[in-house]
Amino acid sequence: GAVVSQHPSWVICKSGTSVKIECRSLDFQATTMFWYRQFPKQSLMLMATSNEGSKATYEQGVEKDKFLINHASLTLSTLTVTSAHPEDSSFYICSAKGQEFSYEQYFGPGTRLTVT
């Protein structure tokens, strides 16, 4: 099946610093990538959708200047959390969808971000 990786798997950073999370599709070309955030004991909440070579589309309430998304190639998307604060601590999960997959999204393993 299709494989999606994420790096790092966990990160601890100080308040005010920025953190970059990478999402890669390893064996298919991801025309669309999605970024989700999941707080403890809650569901996955979509943050943004990105298509290769285009600007990301952010969900209502998600600050695009705080959560910078870049999808520069068909196998890589990055999420940068700028000026992180403790309330940004969460589990961030990406998923990817290829043209050959009509419906299915393939999820990365997630990144646990802790801001101190």
Add this chain to the structure above:
Amino acid sequence: GENVEQHPSTLSVQEGDSAVIKCTYSDSASNYFPWYKQELGKRPQLIIDIRSNVGEKKDQRIAVTLNKTAKHFSLHITETQPEDSAVYFCAASDRYSTLTFGKGTMLLVSP
């Protein structure tokens, strides 16, 4: 936009019993309904999905039913085992939009 309701939020069963989780959706344009199993700290894993052109799909102990008229779909797990314990999420999507997830059901299977 789409709205997906899921219940129950928690479900406790004895090993060997059946478990049923139900979801409703609001957008009649949705035509893809996946179910995910998520263990603590891990990624959601697709366990079964159904498209709107079928009413039921089965894969070993897991089955999903879809009622498009009523806009609801259900996950059925038979002969539950302790390793089935996890959080289960339903979701709805059409081909051009994103997945909208339900709030999740924590399933606990006791030996």
